[in-house]
Amino acid sequence: MRIFVAVGRLRLWLPTAALVMSGCGGPFPQSTLLPRSDFARATDVLFTDIFWWAAGVFLVVETLLVVTLIRFRHREGRAAPKPTHGHTLLEIAWTLAPAAILVFVAVPTVRTIFATSGEAPADALKVDVIGHQWWWELRYPDLALVTANELHVPLGRAVQLSITSADVIHAFWAPPLGGKRDAIPGHVNQIAFRADRVGDYGGQCAEFCGASHANMRLRVVVDSDSGFGRWATEQLEGPAAPAPGTIAERGKAVYARSACIGCHTIQGVSPGVIGPNLTHVGSRTTIASGLFPNDSAHLASWIADAPALKPGALMMRMKPPLSDADIAAIVAYLESLK
Numbered sequence: 001m002r003i004f005v006a007v008g009r010l011r012l013w014l015p016t017a018a019l020v021m022s023g024c025g026g027p028f029p030q031s032t033l034l035p036r037s038d039f040a041r042a043t044d045v046l047f048t049d050i051f052w053w054a055a056g057v058f059l060v061v062e063t064l065l066v067v068t069l070i071r072f073r074h075r076e077g078r079a080a081p082k083p084t085h086g087h088t089l090l091e092i093a094w095t096l097a098p099a100a101i102l103v104f105v106a107v108p109t110v111r112t113i114f115a116t117s118g119e120a121p122a123d124a125l126k127v128d129v130i131g132h133q134w135w136w137e138l139r140y141p142d143l144a145l146v147t148a149n150e151l152h153v154p155l156g157r158a159v160q161l162s163i164t165s166a167d168v169i170h171a172f173w174a175p176p177l178g179g180k181r182d183a184i185p186g187h188v189n190q191i192a193f194r195a196d197r198v199g200d201y202g203g204q205c206a207e208f209c210g211a212s213h214a215n216m217r218l219r220v221v222v223d224s225d226s227g228f229g230r231w232a233t234e235q236l237e238g239p240a241a242p243a244p245g246t247i248a249e250r251g252k253a254v255y256a257r258s259a260c261i262g263c264h265t266i267q268g269v270s271p272g273v274i275g276p277n278l279t280h281v282g283s284r285t286t287i288a289s290g291l292f293p294n295d296s297a298h299l300a301s302w303i304a305d306a307p308a309l310k311p312g313a314l315m316m317r318m319k320p321p322l323s324d325a326d327i328a329a330i331v332a333y334l335e336s337l338k
């Protein structure tokens with residue numbers, strides 16, 4: 001009878017276990033366990049350290065528990081075991097041992113807190129990160145460069161992020177590069193890190209901020225030193241002027257007479273500051289804070305009806321709606337803005 005119950009339970013547990021384990025398959029675009037900067041490595045080392053202390057404590061406690069359960073279990077006709085009271089040596093030992101373990105946990109923890117407090121050397125690359133519902137404005141004050149949603153940083157150089165918000169509280173979190181920091185209106189929090197591997201990393205707003213909080217992603221691109229220089233130089237150039245007679249040129253004209261100009265900056269074309277700077281939007285790989293690939297199809301549906309793609313998006317549907325031909329022209333124009 002028992003064996004049937006056991007088999008019945010297994011039938012339930014096996015698929016559950018399989019489902020849970022499928023989470024271990026990767027890839028892990030936002031894992032804190034794949035550190036790619038000094039900051040992330042420091043917290044990873046601390047985590048591993050504390051994990052092994054905890055594992056040791058677990059092993060000792062569980063072993064004692066299981067041994068006790070077996071040795072002193074009730075048996076017919078056997079007297080109850082004799083309890084121990086006032087064993088000075090035992091009591092000193094089980095007070096000192098945990099205290100010592102806590103010291104071994106506390107000292108590296110405090111050291112890591114200070115090491116990751118956000119202080120960067122004076123020559124660090126400074127970036128102001130400003131959270132908006134539901135996208136990230138990125139300003140490089142020393143380069144006079146403004147972009148959005150895709151943070152480019154050079155490999156191996158100290159980077160100082162100064163994080164704040166234009167509306168509600170958000171939190172900047174790019175797990176492979178370092179810890180979370182709240183983005184609070186009227187207050188600046190800092191993160192400093194030095195990326196140690198070229199790559200393209202995911203991030204996410206980590207503080208509930210409204211309808212599209214879950215869609216408020218970001219990307220961090222760690223470039224080689226020369227790659228970063230090239231990127232910055234291109235970003236600092238004025239927007240590409242579409243060739244006469246092209247559809248992109250018509251798109252520029254449609255853009256310039258649409259509501260877009262009230263919300264978006266394109267250097268020399270429009271001064272809006274509600275939405276992301278579009279001067280080099282064509283050079284980004286994603287749109288809408290890392291949510292969609294930056295391709296013609298997504299750009300077109302975004303311009304036609306942004307809130308349909310991203311609930312609550314503060315870029316409302318255009319009224320009156322733009323014709324398909326006008327949208328296609330704007331898309332061609334935006335794509336030319338490399």
Ligand code: HEC
Pocket residue numbers: 133134135148149212255258259260261262263264274275276278281284286287288289290299302303310313314315316318330334
């Ligand atoms: C009311 C202000 C407003 C108007 C008008 C507006 N936008 Fe936007 N736009 C935004 C906001 C806000 C975002 C960011 C939305 C988000 O990601 O949550 C945005 C995002 C975008 C993006 C994605 C940029 C990126 O880097 O992710 C593009 C492209 C864009 N708008 C193009 C346009 C075009 C073209 C028009 C005119 C047809 C237009 N917008 C009109 C506010 C506006």
Ligand SMILES: [Cu+2]
Pocket residue numbers: 169170171205206207208209210212213214216
């Ligand atoms: Cu959020």
